[in-house]
Amino acid sequence: MGLFDDFNRFLETRLEEFLRNNPHLELQALEEQLREQEEDALRLIADLNLQEQKLQDEILSTAQEVQRWHIRIEKAKAANRLDLAEPAQEREAALLRQGNQLWGQMQGLKQRKEQAKQLQRQIQQRRQEVHTKAVQAEAARANTQAQQRSATTGWSQSYKGNIKSGPDLLDDKFKRWETDDELDQLKRNIGNR
Template identity: 30%
Template sequence: MGWWDELEASLTAKLDDFLRAHPDLAAEMEQDTLAEQETQTRQLLQQLQGETQTLEQKILATGEQIRLWHERLALAERAGRQDLIHAAKMRQGILMTQGNQYWAELTVAKKRIQQLQALLTQIQSKRQQVQPPTDSSSGYQTPDRVEKEFRNLELEREFEQLKRDMGRK
Protein backbone atom coordinates (compact mmCIF):
# COMPACT_ATOMS: atom_id res chain seq x y z
CA MET A 1 0.00 0.00 0.00
CA GLY A 2 1.46 3.36 -1.04
CA TRP A 3 1.59 6.47 1.07
CA TRP A 4 -1.36 7.95 -0.85
CA ASP A 5 -3.54 4.92 -0.08
CA GLU A 6 -2.49 5.07 3.58
CA LEU A 7 -3.37 8.76 3.74
CA GLU A 8 -6.73 8.14 2.09
CA ALA A 9 -7.52 5.24 4.45
CA SER A 10 -6.52 7.34 7.45
CA LEU A 11 -8.64 10.31 6.34
CA THR A 12 -11.58 8.02 5.64
CA ALA A 13 -11.30 6.48 9.10
CA LYS A 14 -11.09 9.93 10.72
CA LEU A 15 -14.10 11.12 8.73
CA ASP A 16 -16.08 8.01 9.73
CA ASP A 17 -15.21 8.60 13.39
CA PHE A 18 -16.14 12.25 13.09
CA LEU A 19 -19.49 11.45 11.49
CA ARG A 20 -20.28 8.80 14.11
CA ALA A 21 -19.62 11.40 16.78
CA HIS A 22 -21.87 13.91 14.99
CA PRO A 23 -24.90 12.08 13.57
CA ASP A 24 -26.65 15.33 12.70
CA LEU A 25 -23.86 16.20 10.26
CA ALA A 26 -23.89 12.66 8.91
CA ALA A 27 -27.62 13.00 8.27
CA GLU A 28 -27.09 16.31 6.48
CA MET A 29 -24.33 14.82 4.33
CA GLU A 30 -26.49 11.84 3.45
CA GLN A 31 -29.40 14.17 2.72
CA ASP A 32 -27.20 16.20 0.35
CA THR A 33 -25.95 13.05 -1.37
CA LEU A 34 -29.49 11.75 -1.81
CA ALA A 35 -30.68 15.11 -3.12
CA GLU A 36 -27.90 15.06 -5.73
CA GLN A 37 -28.78 11.48 -6.69
CA GLU A 38 -32.43 12.46 -7.02
CA THR A 39 -31.55 15.40 -9.26
CA GLN A 40 -29.34 13.25 -11.49
CA THR A 41 -31.97 10.53 -11.70
CA ARG A 42 -34.65 13.05 -12.65
CA GLN A 43 -32.40 14.51 -15.35
CA LEU A 44 -31.66 11.06 -16.75
CA LEU A 45 -35.39 10.26 -16.70
CA GLN A 46 -36.17 13.41 -18.67
CA GLN A 47 -33.43 12.58 -21.17
CA LEU A 48 -34.73 9.03 -21.64
CA GLN A 49 -38.31 10.25 -22.00
CA GLY A 50 -37.13 12.61 -24.73
CA GLU A 51 -35.31 9.76 -26.45
CA THR A 52 -38.48 7.64 -26.16
CA GLN A 53 -40.53 10.33 -27.88
CA THR A 54 -37.92 10.64 -30.63
CA LEU A 55 -37.89 6.87 -31.16
CA GLU A 56 -41.69 6.76 -31.29
CA GLN A 57 -41.64 9.47 -33.97
CA LYS A 58 -39.00 7.55 -35.93
CA ILE A 59 -41.09 4.37 -35.69
CA LEU A 60 -44.17 6.19 -37.00
CA ALA A 61 -42.19 7.80 -39.83
CA THR A 62 -40.62 4.46 -40.73
CA GLY A 63 -44.05 2.80 -40.70
CA GLU A 64 -45.31 5.48 -43.06
CA GLN A 65 -42.34 4.85 -45.37
CA ILE A 66 -43.00 1.10 -45.28
CA ARG A 67 -46.63 1.74 -46.25
CA LEU A 68 -45.50 3.98 -49.11
CA TRP A 69 -43.07 1.36 -50.44
CA HIS A 70 -45.70 -1.34 -50.07
CA GLU A 71 -47.98 0.71 -52.33
CA ARG A 72 -45.10 1.25 -54.77
CA LEU A 73 -44.41 -2.49 -54.77
CA ALA A 74 -48.06 -3.18 -55.62
CA LEU A 75 -47.89 -0.56 -58.39
CA ALA A 76 -44.72 -2.12 -59.83
CA GLU A 77 -46.32 -5.60 -59.70
CA ARG A 78 -49.43 -4.34 -61.54
CA ALA A 79 -47.18 -2.72 -64.14
CA GLY A 80 -45.09 -5.89 -64.43
CA ARG A 81 -41.85 -3.98 -63.80
CA GLN A 82 -39.48 -6.59 -62.35
CA ASP A 83 -36.68 -4.03 -61.86
CA LEU A 84 -38.97 -1.83 -59.71
CA ILE A 85 -40.44 -4.84 -57.89
CA HIS A 86 -36.97 -5.90 -56.80
CA ALA A 87 -35.99 -2.32 -55.79
CA ALA A 88 -39.24 -1.82 -53.82
CA LYS A 89 -38.79 -5.13 -51.98
CA MET A 90 -35.21 -4.20 -51.10
CA ARG A 91 -36.24 -0.77 -49.83
CA GLN A 92 -39.13 -2.23 -47.87
CA GLY A 93 -36.78 -4.79 -46.27
CA ILE A 94 -34.31 -2.08 -45.26
CA LEU A 95 -37.11 -0.04 -43.71
CA MET A 96 -38.45 -3.08 -41.83
CA THR A 97 -34.99 -3.73 -40.38
CA GLN A 98 -34.66 -0.08 -39.41
CA GLY A 99 -38.13 -0.12 -37.81
CA ASN A 100 -37.25 -3.25 -35.83
CA GLN A 101 -34.07 -1.58 -34.60
CA TYR A 102 -35.99 1.49 -33.47
CA TRP A 103 -38.53 -0.77 -31.73
CA ALA A 104 -35.76 -2.62 -29.86
CA GLU A 105 -34.20 0.69 -28.77
CA LEU A 106 -37.62 1.90 -27.61
CA THR A 107 -38.14 -1.27 -25.58
CA VAL A 108 -34.76 -0.84 -23.88
CA ALA A 109 -35.42 2.85 -23.19
CA LYS A 110 -38.82 2.10 -21.64
CA LYS A 111 -37.30 -0.61 -19.46
CA ARG A 112 -34.62 1.83 -18.29
CA ILE A 113 -37.31 4.42 -17.53
CA GLN A 114 -39.11 1.89 -15.32
CA GLN A 115 -35.85 1.09 -13.53
CA LEU A 116 -35.07 4.77 -13.01
CA GLN A 117 -38.58 5.44 -11.70
CA ALA A 118 -38.13 2.62 -9.18
CA LEU A 119 -34.73 4.04 -8.21
CA LEU A 120 -36.22 7.51 -7.83
CA THR A 121 -38.89 6.11 -5.52
CA GLN A 122 -36.20 4.41 -3.42
CA ILE A 123 -34.14 7.60 -3.22
CA GLN A 124 -37.17 9.65 -2.17
CA SER A 125 -38.09 7.08 0.45
CA LYS A 126 -34.57 7.07 1.83
CA ARG A 127 -34.52 10.90 1.87
CA GLN A 128 -37.66 10.89 4.01
CA GLN A 129 -36.05 8.40 6.40
CA VAL A 130 -32.93 10.52 6.93
CA GLN A 131 -34.81 13.81 6.98
CA PRO A 132 -33.16 15.98 9.64
CA PRO A 133 -35.55 17.53 12.13
CA THR A 134 -36.73 20.96 11.04
CA ASP A 135 -37.66 23.95 13.12
CA SER A 136 -40.97 25.76 12.89
CA SER A 137 -41.83 27.25 9.52
CA SER A 138 -41.51 30.80 10.82
CA GLY A 139 -38.19 32.49 10.14
CA TYR A 140 -37.43 32.68 13.86
CA GLN A 141 -34.52 30.57 15.07
CA THR A 142 -34.82 29.24 18.58
CA PRO A 143 -31.85 29.50 20.92
CA ASP A 144 -31.37 25.74 20.55
CA ARG A 145 -31.25 26.11 16.79
CA VAL A 146 -28.68 28.94 17.01
CA GLU A 147 -26.64 26.77 19.38
CA LYS A 148 -26.77 23.93 16.91
CA GLU A 149 -25.68 26.19 14.05
CA PHE A 150 -22.68 27.41 16.03
CA ARG A 151 -21.82 23.84 17.01
CA ASN A 152 -21.94 22.85 13.36
CA LEU A 153 -19.72 25.76 12.39
CA GLU A 154 -17.22 24.88 15.10
CA LEU A 155 -17.25 21.22 14.06
CA GLU A 156 -16.68 22.15 10.43
CA ARG A 157 -13.67 24.23 11.44
CA GLU A 158 -12.31 21.38 13.55
CA PHE A 159 -12.78 19.00 10.66
CA GLU A 160 -11.00 21.34 8.24
CA GLN A 161 -8.13 21.70 10.73
CA LEU A 162 -7.95 17.91 11.06
CA LYS A 163 -7.75 17.59 7.26
CA ARG A 164 -4.97 20.17 7.14
CA ASP A 165 -3.09 18.39 9.92
CA MET A 166 -3.42 15.07 8.12
CA GLY A 167 -2.09 16.65 4.93
CA ARG A 168 1.13 17.69 6.67
CA LYS A 169 2.04 14.16 7.74
Protein backbone atom coordinates (compact mmCIF):
# COMPACT_ATOMS: atom_id res chain seq x y z
CA MET A 1 0.00 0.00 0.00
CA GLY A 2 2.95 2.37 0.61
CA LEU A 3 3.73 2.55 -3.10
CA PHE A 4 0.12 3.42 -3.94
CA ASP A 5 0.02 6.04 -1.17
CA ASP A 6 3.26 7.58 -2.44
CA PHE A 7 1.96 7.55 -6.00
CA ASN A 8 -1.35 9.06 -4.88
CA ARG A 9 0.45 11.84 -2.96
CA PHE A 10 2.66 12.47 -5.97
CA LEU A 11 -0.38 12.80 -8.26
CA GLU A 12 -2.18 15.08 -5.80
CA THR A 13 0.89 17.29 -5.51
CA ARG A 14 1.27 17.48 -9.27
CA LEU A 15 -2.42 18.29 -9.67
CA GLU A 16 -2.24 21.07 -7.07
CA GLU A 17 0.87 22.46 -8.78
CA PHE A 18 -0.83 22.27 -12.18
CA LEU A 19 -3.93 24.07 -10.87
CA ARG A 20 -1.79 26.79 -9.28
CA ASN A 21 -0.09 27.31 -12.63
CA ASN A 22 -3.46 27.29 -14.44
CA PRO A 23 -5.86 29.30 -12.25
CA HIS A 24 -8.55 29.28 -14.92
CA LEU A 25 -8.73 25.48 -14.62
CA GLU A 26 -8.92 25.73 -10.84
CA LEU A 27 -11.86 28.11 -11.23
CA GLN A 28 -13.51 25.70 -13.66
CA ALA A 29 -13.07 22.86 -11.15
CA LEU A 30 -14.56 25.04 -8.41
CA GLU A 31 -17.46 25.96 -10.68
CA GLU A 32 -18.11 22.26 -11.35
CA GLN A 33 -18.03 21.51 -7.62
CA LEU A 34 -20.52 24.32 -6.98
CA ARG A 35 -22.76 23.00 -9.78
CA GLU A 36 -22.81 19.59 -8.08
CA GLN A 37 -23.61 21.19 -4.72
CA GLU A 38 -26.43 23.16 -6.33
CA GLU A 39 -27.83 19.94 -7.82
CA ASP A 40 -27.64 18.31 -4.38
CA ALA A 41 -29.51 21.26 -2.87
CA LEU A 42 -32.19 21.04 -5.57
CA ARG A 43 -32.57 17.29 -4.92
CA LEU A 44 -32.92 18.01 -1.20
CA ILE A 45 -35.61 20.62 -1.91
CA ALA A 46 -37.49 18.15 -4.13
CA ASP A 47 -37.24 15.48 -1.42
CA LEU A 48 -38.50 17.94 1.21
CA ASN A 49 -41.40 18.87 -1.08
CA LEU A 50 -42.37 15.19 -1.30
CA GLN A 51 -42.12 14.80 2.48
CA GLU A 52 -44.22 17.94 2.97
CA GLN A 53 -46.90 16.62 0.62
CA LYS A 54 -46.93 13.30 2.48
CA LEU A 55 -47.29 15.10 5.83
CA GLN A 56 -50.10 17.27 4.46
CA ASP A 57 -51.91 14.13 3.32
CA GLU A 58 -51.43 12.56 6.76
CA ILE A 59 -52.69 15.73 8.48
CA LEU A 60 -55.76 15.82 6.25
CA SER A 61 -56.44 12.14 6.89
CA THR A 62 -56.02 12.64 10.64
CA ALA A 63 -58.36 15.65 10.57
CA GLN A 64 -60.98 13.57 8.77
CA GLU A 65 -60.60 10.84 11.40
CA VAL A 66 -61.00 13.42 14.19
CA GLN A 67 -64.15 14.69 12.52
CA ARG A 68 -65.52 11.16 12.11
CA TRP A 69 -64.90 10.32 15.80
CA HIS A 70 -66.37 13.65 16.90
CA ILE A 71 -69.60 12.78 15.08
CA ARG A 72 -69.59 9.34 16.75
CA ILE A 73 -69.12 10.95 20.16
CA GLU A 74 -72.12 13.22 19.56
CA LYS A 75 -74.25 10.26 18.44
CA ALA A 76 -73.23 8.17 21.47
CA LYS A 77 -73.99 11.06 23.86
CA ALA A 78 -77.36 11.70 22.19
CA ALA A 79 -78.21 8.01 22.62
CA ASN A 80 -76.96 8.18 26.22
CA ARG A 81 -74.29 5.54 25.45
CA LEU A 82 -71.47 6.72 27.70
CA ASP A 83 -69.84 3.29 27.36
CA LEU A 84 -69.17 4.25 23.71
CA ALA A 85 -68.79 8.02 24.12
CA GLU A 86 -65.90 7.92 26.62
CA PRO A 87 -63.62 5.58 24.59
CA ALA A 88 -64.51 7.58 21.47
CA GLN A 89 -63.40 10.79 23.25
CA GLU A 90 -60.11 9.12 24.15
CA ARG A 91 -59.65 8.10 20.51
CA GLU A 92 -60.46 11.66 19.38
CA ALA A 93 -57.92 13.07 21.87
CA ALA A 94 -55.24 10.65 20.63
CA LEU A 95 -55.95 11.66 17.04
CA LEU A 96 -55.72 15.35 17.99
CA ARG A 97 -52.31 14.73 19.62
CA GLN A 98 -51.19 12.86 16.51
CA GLY A 99 -52.41 15.74 14.34
CA ASN A 100 -50.50 18.25 16.47
CA GLN A 101 -47.33 16.17 16.14
CA LEU A 102 -47.74 15.97 12.38
CA TRP A 103 -48.35 19.73 12.23
CA GLY A 104 -45.15 20.36 14.21
CA GLN A 105 -43.21 18.05 11.89
CA MET A 106 -44.55 19.93 8.88
CA GLN A 107 -43.53 23.29 10.36
CA GLY A 108 -40.00 21.96 10.96
CA LEU A 109 -39.93 20.57 7.43
CA LYS A 110 -40.97 23.94 6.00
CA GLN A 111 -38.11 25.61 7.89
CA ARG A 112 -35.62 23.06 6.54
CA LYS A 113 -36.99 23.59 3.03
CA GLU A 114 -36.60 27.37 3.34
CA GLN A 115 -33.02 26.92 4.57
CA ALA A 116 -32.28 24.58 1.65
CA LYS A 117 -33.72 27.13 -0.80
CA GLN A 118 -31.60 29.86 0.75
CA LEU A 119 -28.51 27.64 0.51
CA GLN A 120 -29.29 26.83 -3.12
CA ARG A 121 -29.60 30.56 -3.92
CA GLN A 122 -26.25 31.25 -2.21
CA ILE A 123 -24.56 28.42 -4.11
CA GLN A 124 -26.05 29.65 -7.37
CA GLN A 125 -24.82 33.19 -6.70
CA ARG A 126 -21.33 31.94 -5.79
CA ARG A 127 -21.27 29.76 -8.90
CA GLN A 128 -22.12 32.76 -11.09
CA GLU A 129 -19.31 34.76 -9.43
CA VAL A 130 -16.83 31.93 -10.02
CA HIS A 131 -18.02 31.57 -13.63
CA THR A 132 -17.40 35.28 -14.21
CA LYS A 133 -13.91 35.01 -12.70
CA ALA A 134 -13.20 31.90 -14.79
CA VAL A 135 -14.19 33.72 -17.99
CA GLN A 136 -12.00 36.68 -17.00
CA ALA A 137 -9.06 34.41 -16.15
CA GLU A 138 -9.43 32.54 -19.45
CA ALA A 139 -9.53 35.83 -21.36
CA ALA A 140 -6.45 37.09 -19.51
CA ARG A 141 -4.63 33.82 -20.19
CA ALA A 142 -5.52 33.94 -23.89
CA ASN A 143 -4.36 37.56 -24.06
CA THR A 144 -1.06 36.70 -22.33
CA GLN A 145 -0.49 33.75 -24.66
CA ALA A 146 -1.18 35.92 -27.70
CA GLN A 147 1.33 38.50 -26.48
CA GLN A 148 3.90 35.79 -25.77
CA ARG A 149 3.38 34.27 -29.21
CA SER A 150 3.85 37.61 -30.93
CA ALA A 151 7.00 38.32 -28.89
CA THR A 152 8.34 34.81 -29.45
CA THR A 153 7.46 34.80 -33.13
CA GLY A 154 9.54 37.90 -33.81
CA TRP A 155 12.48 36.54 -31.84
CA SER A 156 12.37 33.08 -33.33
CA GLN A 157 12.04 34.33 -36.89
CA SER A 158 15.20 36.37 -36.64
CA TYR A 159 16.88 33.47 -34.82
CA LYS A 160 15.97 30.95 -37.53
CA GLY A 161 17.33 33.21 -40.19
CA ASN A 162 20.86 32.96 -38.75
CA ILE A 163 21.00 29.17 -38.47
CA LYS A 164 22.16 27.22 -41.46
CA SER A 165 19.90 24.40 -42.53
CA GLY A 166 20.83 20.80 -41.88
CA PRO A 167 21.25 18.59 -38.81
CA ASP A 168 21.82 20.36 -35.50
CA LEU A 169 24.79 18.56 -33.94
CA LEU A 170 24.64 20.48 -30.67
CA ASP A 171 20.97 19.58 -30.21
CA ASP A 172 21.75 15.90 -30.91
CA LYS A 173 24.57 15.92 -28.31
CA PHE A 174 22.29 17.48 -25.69
CA LYS A 175 19.54 14.95 -26.37
CA ARG A 176 21.98 12.05 -25.97
CA TRP A 177 23.41 13.53 -22.79
CA GLU A 178 19.91 14.18 -21.33
CA THR A 179 18.79 10.63 -22.17
CA ASP A 180 21.89 9.13 -20.55
CA ASP A 181 21.34 11.30 -17.47
CA GLU A 182 17.72 10.16 -17.17
CA LEU A 183 18.77 6.50 -17.48
CA ASP A 184 21.39 6.94 -14.76
CA GLN A 185 18.77 8.59 -12.52
CA LEU A 186 16.32 5.72 -13.08
CA LYS A 187 19.04 3.17 -12.26
CA ARG A 188 19.84 5.00 -9.02
CA ASN A 189 16.14 5.14 -8.08
CA ILE A 190 15.70 1.41 -8.74
CA GLY A 191 18.87 0.60 -6.78
CA ASN A 192 17.60 2.57 -3.74
CA ARG A 193 14.41 0.52 -3.39
